[in-house]
Amino acid sequence: MRCLAVIVVGSVFGCTGVPAEQPAAPEIKIGSKTFTESVILGEITAHLVESSGARAVHRRGIGGTGLLWLALRGGEIDVYPDYTGTIVQEILAGTGVRGEPAMRDELAKFGIRMSRPLGFNNTYAMGMKKPVAARLGIRKLSDLARHPDLRFGFTNEFMTREDGWPSLRDRYQLPQRNVTGLEHVLAYQALENGTLDATDLYSTDAEIRFYDLAVLDDDLRHFPDYQAVLLYRADFADRAPGAVAALLRLEGAIDESAMIEMNARTMLDKVPESEVAAGYVREQLGVQATSREESFWQQLLTNAANHLLLVTASLGVAILVAVPLGILAARRRRIGQTILAITGIVQTIPSLALLLFVVALLGGRLGAVPAIAALFLYSLLPIVRNTYTGLHDIPPPLIESAEALGLSSGARLRLIELPLASRTILAGIKTAAVINVGNATLGGFIGAGGFGQPIFEGLRRFNFSEIFLQGAIPAALLALLVQGVFEIAERFVVPKGLRVQARTTD
């Protein structure tokens, strides 16, 4: 029991010691969403910030606009890239705000500023094979009306969206009757082999380059604007004016073709976002920048260290809290039922929901802290329940013998009850640890690092070797390792008398 406590306390203090190094240069925290373009923009921003002498931290691939907005307002990040259409429809939904000046005013109420557009519009568009478009003389959407026999294939979302096919057809008076709903990937293939003539796409999709597509100009301005912009905290502008000036160089600096090229370099050529971003910054903005990408083994090591930190810190705190709670539950029946019920309810919350709930509870805080807090909550039940069960299941004659000896309640707990329950308690801790190793991968969703990071990034880049080699397999191996460590720990924690073989004869 004692050596277990040492491990726990060590790991807890070990973790608080990690972020102690404070840099002199201001630290700018950048966020990005879970898709490639956003991560590339985040990396470009990071390079520019660093060129101003500040230190940049990029929390890449944070799940969802809501989470990023919360983090930005909470000061957990200072800047992230978003799109005007998203800002209007999701962040400022219900305010009825339209147009850049009104958006700026509305955002200012939250202490947030918006850059001018970066130069490209990532909205819905229609694309055709370039030779076909050239042969038919089609350059803009209104040209389509002259070719009623064209075959269209749209994603199901585009077929039903408010600004999708039905309203597009009305707007441009399109006569085509041959319209199919199908998956994006199939649509591209159909374009390629000539069974479709046009499909919907995002105007900066990497596939535009891959399939050599012509993007038709939305000459009647049907699709809403999704101009890329940077959202940043007003106080960040005051705190690090140099850094803000540096990243505002992006205003008007990236056009559609440049963005398509960068997306394609990542998605199709499998060049890491950081390297693509560094190349862009060097060549287009003349800023010195080198890829921040780590080597395979470096990355694996960093992820392993972060993952272990998440697991040991959460487990350590959980042991310090859950074992006493379990003892209390075993000794006080009524409080005990309440404790077991509450920890049981926590366990029924889906782990991702719990994680996001903790983030919201901490005011949009991202990274390791909310991840550790969520893992901590998740670890409570197995430890509390096993501590309770271990103590509760001690045979009454043993409890009575200890009492009859005249040992105080504390001495009974320390000398008799905890050692007798040690195997069960340790099993609970082991269960919590193994579950934690798995659940900690969800930390990738909120930029907590660990093996979840490559899993989420691999999903984004369709890079399955990254998912498995950097994420899933190491996480599984770590779970096995943790299991092994606990089997060994059992020899030190569980008293020998409980492990020796019973005599077969009397």
Add this chain to the structure above:
Amino acid sequence: MLELKNVSKTYGRTTALAPTDLTVPAGRTTVLIGPSGCGKSTLLRLMVGLIESDTGSVRFEGTPLTPANILELRHRMGYVIQDGGLFPHLTARGNATLLARHLGWSDARLVARVGELAELTQFPRDGLDRFPTQLSGGQRQRVALMRALVLDPHVLLLDEPLGALDPIIRSDLQEDLRRIFQTLRKTVVLVTHDIGEAGFFGDELILLRDGGIVQRGTLESLVRSPADPFVTRFINAQRSPLESMERVQP
């Protein structure tokens, strides 16, 4: 030594012990006997304060048992239960010395005391570092006795100490126990349902039935002048087949 006045205990609607007075004389062996559920174990557990009486009071050497003084008073009582109640995570030595060690005895003193007790209880020295699961039932009871005796208590309370043993081991241990009681001249209260065992140990027998005392006296007086037909029935029920054969063939 032990004085119980008007003590009683009920669990819900079940009366475990009706209001009872009982005095246990010092330096002698008193046996509480009766069928299952008669209240004999309840009486013993009241004496060591494992349960609290609903009414009346328990005095030990003149001091009333209270929650405040019970831990200290228990250091002057030794208590042994049927299966020994040994702690499986401690060796025989660890079990025997647990309390003394907790009270801060030196290692040398502990070693000496364990030596004395092992000799007294006829416990093999090479068994001292074994765990309870590695000992026989009889050895476990000897360790339980060592544990109860470590602080040299003034009274020994034993709840069916031989109940779980097979006949030969039981008979050996009976002899040893009686010798130990006689050597130490301790006040002993022993609970059993076995009339032979009661007669073997007891200076005085207290026969209980349905939570009350039926008769108190030597085995001989219980046989010769039973206070109630139940006394005779209880004694006769335990006559062994051997005895009845003797009666058939004069």
